[in-house]
Amino acid sequence: MDWIAAVLVFVSLLLFLSAALGRRRREGEPPLIKGYLPFLGHAFEFGQDALKLLTKLQNKHGDVFTVLLAGKYITFVMDPHMYPAVVKHGRQLDFHEFSDQMAPASFGYPPMRKFSGMGEQVQRSFRLLHGDHLPALSKTMLRNLLQVMKHHFRSDQGPGAWQESGLYEFCHRIMFEVSLVTIYGHQIDTREDLEQLRDKFEKFDSMFPLLVARVPIWLLRKTQTVRKELIKHFHPQRMAKWENPSEFIKHRSEILHQYNTLGDLEHAAHHFAVLWASVGNTIPAAFWVVYYLLSSPEALSTVRSEIKAVLGLEDKQLSFSEDFTLTHEQLEKLTYMESALNESLRLSTASMNIRVALEDFSLRLDAKKSFNMRKGDTIALYPQSMHMDPDIYPEPEVYKFDRFLEDGKPRMEFLKNNKRLHYYLMPFGSGSSMCPGRFFALAELKQLLCVLLLYSEIELLPHAPLKLDMSRSGLGILPPTKDVQMRFRACNFEPEE
Numbered sequence: 457m458d459w460i461a462a463v464l465v466f467v468s469l470l471l472f473l474s475a476a477l478g479r480r481r482r483e484g485e486p487p488l489i490k491g492y493l494p495f496l497g498h499a500f501e502f503g504q505d506a507l508k509l510l511t512k513l514q515n516k517h518g519d520v521f522t523v524l525l526a527g528k529y530i531t532f533v534m535d536p537h538m539y540p541a542v543v544k545h546g547r548q549l550d551f552h553e554f555s556d557q558m559a560p561a562s563f564g565y566p567p568m569r570k571f572s573g574m575g576e577q578v579q580r581s582f583r584l585l586h587g588d589h590l591p592a593l594s595k596t597m598l599r600n601l602l603q604v605m606k607h608h609f610r611s612d613q614g615p616g617a618w619q620e621s622g623l624y625e626f627c628h629r630i631m632f633e634v635s636l637v638t639i640y641g642h643q644i645d646t647r648e649d650l651e652q653l654r655d656k657f658e659k660f661d662s663m664f665p666l667l668v669a670r671v672p673i674w675l676l677r678k679t680q681t682v683r684k685e686l687i688k689h690f691h692p693q694r695m696a697k698w699e700n701p702s703e704f705i706k707h708r709s710e711i712l713h714q715y716n717t718l719g720d721l722e723h724a725a726h727h728f729a730v731l732w733a734s735v736g737n738t739i740p741a742a743f744w745v746v747y748y749l750l751s752s753p754e755a756l757s758t759v760r761s762e763i764k765a766v767l768g769l770e771d772k773q774l775s776f777s778e779d780f781t782l783t784h785e786q787l788e789k790l791t792y793m794e795s796a797l798n799e800s801l802r803l804s805t806a807s808m809n810i811r812v813a814l815e816d817f818s819l820r821l822d823a824k825k826s827f828n829m830r831k832g833d834t835i836a837l838y839p840q841s842m843h844m845d846p847d848i849y850p851e852p853e854v855y856k857f858d859r860f861l862e863d864g865k866p867r868m869e870f871l872k873n874n875k876r877l878h879y880y881l882m883p884f885g886s887g888s889s890m891c892p893g894r895f896f897a898l899a900e901l902k903q904l905l906c907v908l909l910l911y912s913e914i915e916l917l918p919h920a921p922l923k924l925d926m927s928r929s930g931l932g933i934l935p936p937t938k939d940v941q942m943r944f945r946a947c948n949f950e951p952e953e
Contacts, residue, residue: 478490478494479524479529481522482828482830483828484818484826484827484828485522485827485828485829485830486517486520486521486522486531486827487517487518487520487521487522488521488522488529489513489517489521489522489523489524490524491523491524495524495526495527496524496525496526496527497523497524497525497526498513498523498524498525499524499525499526499669502525502929502930503665503926503927503929504926504927505926505929506806506838506840506926506929506930507806507838507840507841507844507926507929510532510534510838510841511841513532514532514534514841519533519534519535519538519825520532520533520534520535520538520821520825520827522833526669526670527670528834529833529834530834530835530836531827531829531833531834531835531836532836532837532838533821533835533836533837534838534841535821536839536842536845536848536872536877536879536880537822537872537873537875537877537878538821538822538825539837539878539879539886540878540879541819541820541821541822542809542811542819542821542835542837543809543837543879543886543887544887545811545819546887546888547814548813548814548815548817548819548829549811549812549813549814549819549835550811550812550814550888551810551811551812551887551888551889552575552888553812553814554810554811554812554834555889556568556569556575558668559729561667561670561673562664562667562668562729563683563687563725563726563728563729563732564673564683564684564687564721564722564725564728565722565725565726565729566718566722571715571717571718574711574714574715577711577714578708578711579892581704581707581708581711582704582892582893584702584703584704584707585704585892585893585895585896586892586894586895586896589703589704590784590895590896590899591783591784592703593638593702593703593704593896593899594782594784594896594899594903596638596700596702597634597638597896597899597900597903598781598782598903598907599779600633600634600637600638601630601634601900601903601904601907602776602779602907604630604633604634604637605630605776605907605908605911605912606776608626608629608630609776609911609912609944609945609946611945611946615946616945616946617945618943618944618945619943619944619945620917620941620942620943621941621942621943621944622939622940622941622942623743623746623747623750623916623939623940623941623942624739624740624743624935624936624939624940625939626942626944627739627742627743627746628654628658628739628743629654630742630904631735631738631739631742631900631904632654632657632735632739633650633654634900635731635734635735635738635900636650636653636731636735638702639701639702639704639705639730639731639734640690640695640698640701640702640705640727640731641698641699641700641701641702641705642698642699642700643694643697643698644697644698653686653689656682656685656686657686657731657732657735659678659679659682660679660682660683660686660732661732661736663676663679664732664736664931665927665928665931666679667679668930668931683728686728686731687721687724687725687728688721688724689724689728690723690724690725690727690728690731691720691721691723691724692709692720692723692724693720695709695727705727705730708726708727708730709723709727712726733891733893734893734897736931736932737891737897737931737932737933738897738900738901739935740804740932740933740934740935740936741800741801741804741883741897741901741933742901742904743935743936744800744801744803744804744933745796745797745800745801745901745905746904746905746908746914747800747916747922747936747940748796748799748800748803748855748857749796749800749857749905750914750915750916750942751855751916752855752857754857755796755855755857756909758792758857758858759790759792759793759796759857759905759909760909760910762790762791762792762793763790763793763905763906763909763910764910766786766789766790767780767782767786767906767910769910773947773948774910774911774947774948775911775946775947775948776911776946780910782903782906787899787902790902791861791864791865791866792857792858792861793902793905794860794866794902795857795858795859795860795861795866795867796857796858797898797901797902797905798859798860798881799855799856799857799859799860800855801881801883801933802843802849802859802881802883803843803853803855804924804933804934805839805840805843805882805883805932805933805934806838806840806924806926806928806929806930806931806932806933806934807839807840807882807883807884807885807930807931807932807933808836808837808838808929808930808931809836809837809838809839809882809885809886809887809889810834810835810836810889811834811835811836811889812832812833812834812835813829813830813831813832813833813834813835814831815831816828816829816830816831817829819835837882837886838930839879839881839882839883840929842872842877842879842880842882843881843882845872847871847872847873848870848871848872848877848880849870860881883932883933884897911946911947912944912945912946912947913944913945913946913947914942914943914944915942915943915944916940916941916942917940917941917942917943919940919941922936922937922938922940923936923937924936924937925937
């Protein structure tokens with residue numbers, strides 16, 4: 457495992473610097489917690505269980521504190537009533553300062569700030585993933601989903617035969633292929649080529665937390681090799697042969713071609729980054745929403761009945777030889793599904809909302825609290841602490857599929873200390889850092905549930921309780937520490953040749 461040796465070398469090169477150049481707390485700044493390890497600070501504890509560490513520090517130091525994590529001093533704001541002050545403080549706090557450092561190092565393209573107007577054009581291009589553009593994209597996605605599911609449900613043992621698989625593996629295969637062909641178009645590759653691409657993506661994704669932590673990729677030799685191979689897959693000459701790419705990808709390619717100094721492999725690296733953004737969190741999200749539904753007979757029955765009622769299919773059992781339509785208006789009526797989806801996201805999300813101070817200034821958090829920030833400081837919100845707060849969500853560790861409903865309608869009010877929260881569910885970030893593809897991702901997850909529950913029988917096999925993989929804390933939806941076995945079969949499967 458070369459990454460262990462690489463991390464040790466990297467840390468050894470930096471440890472001696474932090475002892476002499478350590479930060480000191482200034483007047484008006486939040487409490488400063490360095491930990492006992494030079495440079496690393498509390499990085500190991502954060503990697504093992506970020507929520508546990510931050511809760512412990514909050515209990516000791518209050519709602520705002522600065523902690524050393526792997527060479528970075530990060531100021532955490534833990535009171536969700538203070539979140540709006542950070543999210544809306546756009547003039548002196550910026551998300552893109554962080555993303556324009558992290559993404560190029562992780563995916564292998566030069567920072568966008570080096571190219572005049574590129575960042576602004578790329579941000580505007582995300583409009584092609586929502587609003588009036590979403591219905592057409594969703595229609596393509598549903599068609600691809602049915603085709604992919606039809607293939608995976610075909611059994612060598614004949615119609616109606618049960619098949620077994622790991623649920624996470626199943627979701628990974630389905631969501632990876634559907635997202636790939638919906639966004640980039642159909643590619644002239646064999647199924648073996650697709651599986652090799654997916655395997656390489658899994659290997660890269662497993663090392664992604666180290667890249668975000670700024671471990672140089674040249675220290676991760678195997679990851680560097682895999683990334684090069686993934687980038688080559690999106691070479692412009694290859695992509696030119698793909699059929700029916702999305703308008704989003706076509707427009708993205710047009711933007712990149714405006715900059716003559718960008719090489720073909722740098723174009724490809726941008727497209728590879730889009731792939732990770734498309735499936736890196738959608739795959740674990742798909743796993744958890746399906747897992748929790750299958751774990752709750754009441755939730756499963758309620759959501760399946762709701763889907764059939766909304767689509768007018770109460771007395772009909774679909775087979776994969778039949779298609780169905782699913783409009784945006786119909787998706788909006790699936791309130792129990794929406795609540796179940798939100799509940800699974802609440803239980804599995806561990807994102808970190810980051811802003812970087814553009815200058816020295818005083819951050820006013822409420823009528824009584826303000827703290828001095830230095831230029832270059834990182835300010836972070838950690839919504840998992842809010843999602844698991846029993847004052848906001850009674851029995852926060854329990855899955856309640858209707859938690860986000862009130863009298864059958866979406867619940868919009870949640871309280872902490874008897875005061876209404878502006879933010880109460882944040883699986884997709886906030887403000888300028890909110891995931892631009894969230895509407896596409898939600899539509900994809902809802903379509904997955906509709907197809908699974910309309911066309912198949914699926915059930916979990918006996919298993920031990922699952923745990924979240926806390927090593928990816930801060931990056932979004934946490935995967936499970938291990939897969940869980942399930943079995944599935946198509947209802948009324950009539951294979952088409």
